Amino acid sequence: MADDFKRRDLFRLTAGGLLVAGLGKAETPVFFTKDEYAAVDELMETIIPTDDHSPGAKAAGCAAYVDRQLAESFGDKEKHEWREGLKLLEARCQKKFDKNIAGITPHQRIELLEEVSKDEEHPKGPEEKFFNVLKGATAFAYYSSTIGIHKEINYKGNVYLQEFVGTAL
Amino acid sequence: MEHSHEPMANVDFNTVYDAIVVGSGAAGGMATYVLAKHGLKVLLLEAGKKQDLTKELHSMQWPYDHPRRGEMPQSDHALNFNEYTFRKSPYAKGMNYNHVYSYVQNWGGSDYSKNIVVDEKDNPYSGTSYAWVRARLLGGKTAIWGRLALRLSDYDFKAASRDGFGMDWPISYKDIEPYYDKVDLFLGISGHKENLPWLPDSIFQRELKLNPADMLLRESLKKMDRTLTPYRAGVTTDGLKHNHYRSRCFGRGACNRHVGGCDIHAAFDSPTGVIYPAMDTGNVTLRTNATVYEVTVDPNTGKASGVSFIDSETKRTYKAKSKIVVLGASTLESARLLLLSKSRQHPNGLANSSNHVGHNFCEHIMGPGITGLVKDLVGKPRTLDDGHPGGFYVPRFRNLKTKNPKFIRGYGFEGGSGCTMIPGNAMSTPGFGAARKKKVRDEAGAFIDMGAFGEVLPRYENYVEIDPNIKDRWGIPVLKFNYKFGPNEKAMAKDMADSAQEMFEEAGIEIVSLNREILTEGWSIHELGTSRMGNDPKTSVLNQFQQAHDVPNLLVVDGSSHVNASCQNPTWTIMALAWRSCDHIADKLKKGEV
Ligand SMILES: Cc1cc2nc3c(=O)[nH]c(=O)nc-3n(C[C@H](O)[C@H](O)[C@H](O)COP(=O)(O)OP(=O)(O)OC[C@H]3O[C@@H](n4cnc5c(N)ncnc54)[C@H](O)[C@@H]3O)c2cc1C
Numbered sequence A: 001m002a003d004d005f006k007r008r009d010l011f012r013l014t015a016g017g018l019l020v021a022g023l024g025k026a027e028t029p030v031f032f033t034k035d036e037y038a039a040v041d042e043l044m045e046t047i048i049p050t051d052d053h054s055p056g057a058k059a060a061g062c063a064a065y066v067d068r069q070l071a072e073s074f075g076d077k078e079k080h081e082w083r084e085g086l087k088l089l090e091a092r093c094q095k096k097f098d099k100n101i102a103g104i105t106p107h108q109r110i111e112l113l114e115e116v117s118k119d120e121e122h123p124k125g126p127e128e129k130f131f132n133v134l135k136g137a138t139a140f141a142y143y144s145s146t147i148g149i150h151k152e153i154n155y156k157g158n159v160y161l162q163e164f165v166g167t168a169l
Numbered sequence B: 001m002e003h004s005h006e007p008m009a010n011v012d013f014n015t016v017y018d019a020i021v022v023g024s025g026a027a028g029g030m031a032t033y034v035l036a037k038h039g040l041k042v043l044l045l046e047a048g049k050k051q052d053l054t055k056e057l058h059s060m061q062w063p064y065d066h067p068r069r070g071e072m073p074q075s076d077h078a079l080n081f082n083e084y085t086f087r088k089s090p091y092a093k094g095m096n097y098n099h100v101y102s103y104v105q106n107w108g109g110s111d112y113s114k115n116i117v118v119d120e121k122d123n124p125y126s127g128t129s130y131a132w133v134r135a136r137l138l139g140g141k142t143a144i145w146g147r148l149a150l151r152l153s154d155y156d157f158k159a160a161s162r163d164g165f166g167m168d169w170p171i172s173y174k175d176i177e178p179y180y181d182k183v184d185l186f187l188g189i190s191g192h193k194e195n196l197p198w199l200p201d202s203i204f205q206r207e208l209k210l211n212p213a214d215m216l217l218r219e220s221l222k223k224m225d226r227t228l229t230p231y232r233a234g235v236t237t238d239g240l241k242h243n244h245y246r247s248r249c250f251g252r253g254a255c256n257r258h259v260g261g262c263d264i265h266a267a268f269d270s271p272t273g274v275i276y277p278a279m280d281t282g283n284v285t286l287r288t289n290a291t292v293y294e295v296t297v298d299p300n301t302g303k304a305s306g307v308s309f310i311d312s313e314t315k316r317t318y319k320a321k322s323k324i325v326v327l328g329a330s331t332l333e334s335a336r337l338l339l340l341s342k343s344r345q346h347p348n349g350l351a352n353s354s355n356h357v358g359h360n361f362c363e364h365i366m367g368p369g370i371t372g373l374v375k376d377l378v379g380k381p382r383t384l385d386d387g388h389p390g391g392f393y394v395p396r397f398r399n400l401k402t403k404n405p406k407f408i409r410g411y412g413f414e415g416g417s418g419c420t421m422i423p424g425n426a427m428s429t430p431g432f433g434a435a436r437k438k439k440v441r442d443e444a445g446a447f448i449d450m451g452a453f454g455e456v457l458p459r460y461e462n463y464v465e466i467d468p469n470i471k472d473r474w475g476i477p478v479l480k481f482n483y484k485f486g487p488n489e490k491a492m493a494k495d496m497a498d499s500a501q502e503m504f505e506e507a508g509i510e511i512v513s514l515n516r517e518i519l520t521e522g523w524s525i526h527e528l529g530t531s532r533m534g535n536d537p538k539t540s541v542l543n544q545f546q547q548a549h550d551v552p553n554l555l556v557v558d559g560s561s562h563v564n565a566s567c568q569n570p571t572w573t574i575m576a577l578a579w580r581s582c583d584h585i586a587d588k589l590k591k592g593e594v
């Protein structure tokens, strides 16, 4: 049973992982500009980084997913929200570090995001609001990905069970 | 013998059927089955299409295998809580989306039920705020229902005698008990015996198991003389020898994702559970895309003579004739149909000499709920926690042995715990970065939550009527709501939150969030009571066999017949009552007494 699990997980990971990697690296972004894409990719990795447990947002193809969603289905409001939000963050980054988001160090990106996420529950101003949008999209894209579900969370369900699991009364 | 289950476009309109059944959900489906089994020739008319549920539901699809991870296109929209309160109905009016759906579409994975729930643009309604969820397809709302299958007891049927509010039902538990048994055995139900007089046990198949957090709460509640029992699921967990359209449950948990629905039909749905078996008798003619807009009456006798319907696609109209007419279009749609069916003999609408049709409208109040964290479970190795068709149920404990000074009646909680496919805390945990990532992972399996469903009192002044100014896509006048929660509900809702807090504290569960806000009217999707049963034709619409007092060959077998809402979910009772009434009318027909 346990081995069966592992084998199936491994299969899923390779199949899904290749697909996502393909989208993220080889293909050019469809909604974002190249620069925007690079920034989003790094910001998302800052929000959900690779650690010793599992790969992060970059490997999970989060930016590619959001790029495709924005191009294909999000409304004009969302498109505008992302474009403008990214512009503001880039401007803040230039002012603070004299470089763009993709050009600063991971630690500097943490500093940058800390500045715009002081009170997530009551975001003030367009940058803090955009942080919530960015974070929400990152979390959804990551935790619904193959890496998020199978590696990070290591979710065990969505399988056929002969017997229920848990404590019988 | 197996017969075709395909709908027919060309129904024989010269035949006088024994019965016309309107609607194919829990109520109409069960009525069709029972009448057909009695050898009666039944014409079943359903407004929606027959959908291939396996294709629609994609129960086992992983989010990353769906192009939008289960979300519907941005060109479509699902109403949310705020929109039901801040916008005015008809809710889709002036919205630029291709389709506007009810809030259930927001339950992660809305792309899977877009062909199941109705488009508000085609199906408007007006009046006070109400979140009205409708499913127009063969099987109605049973395609996506939550499956919590509970019995009512004399605490409900005789509630008026206990606390003086409203009216007793014209039946008691012993009248309906044999029919609950029949429904249990025919459809299959999972649960654990608790011997509670206010929540009678069913004849259960294999029961669900509990997660560690559930067990913790169960043990703690015992000390408070309260019960936590495994979800009583309208699901066949052992399989059914007499029904090969339905598999046994394999604990895939899919029915708790994508809005719900089980593509192997272990969870009850009306097509595989009752309609195909009914069609296999050879006695049923099924016509889908048939929206009934009037019950016709014989101008001489004033009795029902059949129905008029419009083809939902071609918009052609037809008339069909029958000896009896059985309405199972759902609580509000059946009331609408009665009110629309005006004639010389029934100027107020059919079966409405009492002026009670559309009134005493009741349901369940929702909103208050709680989420907690079990500290001992944080950081534990991952386990499989959601391989079941439901978590747990905490039955009513108020106004049973003692009297609460602030409100009458009661409420129960539905809940669950453990790790789900996309854990809730993955979205809600504050912060970002490596520490947050670890926190999400460590805590993903340690949460437990529950939300309350409380009885809304049946009050005459809560009602629906016809809005002559607004029509649906087919030109049929729509319903106008005049419905509000009252002081009893609000006092009860406050107690729901207080008691939830007390129970979690008592169990040593850290409270992460406590919601005290009431959700919009309608949220429970348990609308009931618009044509109540009773012994007095002056104050009720139907007799104890769901026959209209005014029109003995007309039955209304859905939740509109319920005299009060209880706090237990209604569907199992709807089916038990429909069975009982259809046995009764079939007997009368055979004896020539209708
Ligand atoms: C998401 C969800 C979760 C739920 N969870 C639970 C639960 O856990 N437990 C529980 O007990 N209940 C639950 N319910 C409620 C349950 O689904 C209903 O109580 C049950 O389906 C009611 O059966 P019905 O036959 O009266 O109505 P429906 O199932 O709605 O069926 C009515 C049918 O009539 C058809 N119809 C309507 N008007 C016309 C017309 N004019 N002409 C022809 N046909 C017409 C409709 O298209 C539909 O197919 C839930 C519902 C939903 C949507």
Ligand code: SF4
Residues within 6 Å of the ligand: B059, B235, B248, B249, B250, B251, B252, B253, B254, B255, B256, B261, B262, B263, B264, B265, B266, B267, B387, B388, B389
């Ligand atoms: S858990 Fe059971 S009822 Fe739910 S989808 Fe799986 S098989 Fe169907």
